Amino acid sequence: MRLLAGMARSTATAGGTVRIGSVSLSPEQLLAGAGAVADDVRGEPVVAVHATASAETVVAIVGAMLGGAAVVPVPPDSGPRERAHILRDSGATLLLAADSDLAAEIRVQPVDLRRRSDNRHPEPEPGQTALIMYTSGTTGAPKGAVLSHRALEAGIDALADAWAWHPDDVLVHGLPLFHVHGLVLGVLGALRVGCRLHHTGRPDPEAYAAAAGTLYFGVPTVWSRVCAQPAAAERLRAARLLVSGSAALPTPLFARMHELTGHRPVERYGMTETLITLSNRADDPGRASGLVGTPVAGVEARVVGEDGAPVPADGESIGELWVRGPMLFDGYLGLPEVTARSLDAEGWFRTGDIAATTPGGAYRIVGRRSIDxxxxxxxxxxxxxxxxxxxxxxxxxxxxxxxxxxxxxxxxxxxxxxxxxxxxxxxxxxxxxxxxxxxxxxxxxxxxxxxxxxxxxxxxxxxxx
Missing domain, CATH: 3.30.300.30 (ANL, C-terminal domain)
Structure with a gap:
């Protein structure tokens, strides 16, 4: 499977081990466990996964993809109404879960890490749907963003280039496994690159410090909590790169991270619909707070004024950020008119975020077009x-x-x-x-x-x- 190319390469090596909390899986164990899930879901077009921070979730998602299903990550803290909407709207017929007692509107199948299978399944086509990820808008119920295997591969490869991400890295994070940050970047990214992954269960500062990683992912709230424990923050000096995303990193926190860890954190920008389209690079030691970097490989970006014309790249003029590239989604599930309002015929996605561009081509996100x-x-x-x-x-x-x-x-x-x-x-x-x-x-x-x-x-x- 192309998306898991790095995991396949590392099967015979010490690299590629996945650890979530106290459970560790070698590449061989992960592939064999996922193979058993693939056997179970073969023929199911859409499969939901109760996406707890667990090894069962990783095995379930990888297995469902191997089996050719479109995977719908379901937040484990979703209320009954939200979960019912996601399951009904996605058309999922099966819910994979670590908890065999989970009550749901569709058939629930527990994931047993002891099961193994070495059966081979057909390679998914690049344009085949890999994930349907539900994202909240300013009105109404969450919408399902349809992401293909091609989009996931392009997005991960672009970040591997920007961050010099390689198989010798040890990626550490404790982010949820039902969002782009924690799942696509933090799990599928590690599997495609072929590096070791240590998911700490929760993004606890002491757990981050003890993991001895080279590459760390976090959101500003995580980094704020890390910096509130200076001894833990100091232990991250040995890392190669600290990455922050999912929300703007306040300038005082950027400075505090630099003071305590010795790192200028890498900020990046993306959405569920686009994956990561802008990022600072690992080879730019002078990156500054407030800038989310330049377009990653394959991405075009522009800032458009209310008149539809590009605004000057002077660092001050603002407009709506538009992006296009191979990692963009295919549209909102079952909502062609909503899709057309955001994604035009030329592939430009209107993000709804207000941005400015510096003369050097770096982007700064100013705010949301709507306060909602x-x-x-x-x-x-x-x-x-x-x-x-x-x-x-x-x-x-x-x-x-x-x-x-x-x-x-x-x-x-x-x-x-x-x-x-x-x-x-x-x-x-x-x-x-x-x-x-x-x-x-x-x-x-x-x-x-x-x-x-x-x-x-x-x-x-x-x-x-």
Whole structure:
């Protein structure tokens, strides 16, 4: 399987070992375990995986891909409504899970790491769907972004080039395995490159320090917690590269990381729909805070003004970032009109992010075109989805959700609510039972009314005043 080329190369060597928590799998064990899963799923077009941070998840995803299925990672903290939507919308007929008692709307099959198979399966075609990853927008339920084997391979290879990523590396991270960062980069990337992977289970600073890696992945919240333990941060000086993504890295945190670890972290930019399209390079020791780098191999990027024309590359003029390249998704599952609004006939994807370009060609992300996208602890959270969940509570009459600054998370989910006879704790718990736990409001503010314009639209920019 081309996507797992590095794992196949390392089968006869000490490299390529995957360790998640206390469980370690050699390349031979991983391939044989995945082979048993491939036997089970053969003929199933779409297979969901309950994507806990476990060896079972890695075996399930690799096995389902080997078996020719499109894989749908399901967040383990998703609430019943969100999970039901993902399973129904994706068309998955089988859910692979480490927990045999997991209740779901479709057949659940437990993954047993003791099972083995050396059966061979047909190589997936490059254009065949590898992953359907659900991403939240500003309104409505999450949409399924369809990613092909070709896109995953192109995205990983471009980063291997930018980061000088090679089989001798030891990649360390503790990120969730249902997002691009933790799964595509942090697991499939390691398998394609053929390097060892140490997933710490959780992104704990002491676990990061003890792992003795050469390449570390984290989101700003992780790096903030690492820097809060200077002794742990100091132990990362022996690493080759520290990479930060999924949200903007604050300038003071960039400086603190440099002070404690001796590294200028590599910042990069991407989305579920595009994988990573912009990145700083490992061979650029002068990289500066706030810049997410230049287009990776195969990518074109431009910043477009409201008139549709490119804006000057002066580091100050801003516009919407458009990107295109071989790692882009094929579209939103079952939503051709929504896809057409974001991905044009020439392959340009309108990211919705506002950016500027320096004279040297590096990009700086300024913000979201809409304030309805919240980036909290490395997660992208659509405000509309949380608002819908709050409005489902019988005591809530109106709700508006925004992101407010938070030193640890970057942004926290803050809800402004018009309601009767309900507490903030009740609403937080209600949302956590309905949606993924990380989407729950961290703060609920009760107000008499939401500010609206003459057309009745909520004026969110007035909510913080």
């Amino acid at each position: 996208m919240i980036k909290s602890g490395g997660y992208r959270i659509g405000a509309g989805e949380v608002e819908d969940a709050l409005l489902a509570h019988p005591a809530v009459r109106e709700a508006a959700v925004i992101g407010t600054p938070d030193d640890d998370l970057g942004q926290q989910v803050t809800a402004f609510v018009v309601a009767d006879a309900v507490t903030a704790g009740d609403l937080v718990d209600f949302v956590a039972r309905t949606l993924s736990a990380h989407k729950r409001p961290r703060q609920v503010r009760f107000v008499d009314a939401l500010p609206r314009n003459a057309m009745g639209k909520v004026q969110k920019h007035l909510l913080t005043s």
